Amino acid sequence: MKPTNSIKYIIDQIVIAYCQYEKFGDKTFGDNFKKYTAQLMQITGLDRDGALEYAVNFLAGESKVWGVA
Secondary structure, eight states, X not given: OOHHHHHHHHHHHHHHHXXXXXXXXXXXXXXXXXXXXXXXXXHHOOOHHHHHHHHHHHHHHHHHHTTOO
16 A cells, blocks of 8 residues: 555545544544544654644645545
């Protein structure tokens, strides 16, 4: 897996976990959010806020490529 693909996968999992937590409120989804956020922090070398901002910017850039934004 290329680094960008693994980052994309982790960001996708963060989004999925967040949405599931918002919808269902299960602790497992909150734990998954923390787990994938920690993985993104490790890969990027950023703190939590920086990693989540990175994820938002990554998704914004990706949506422009796909013509969503």
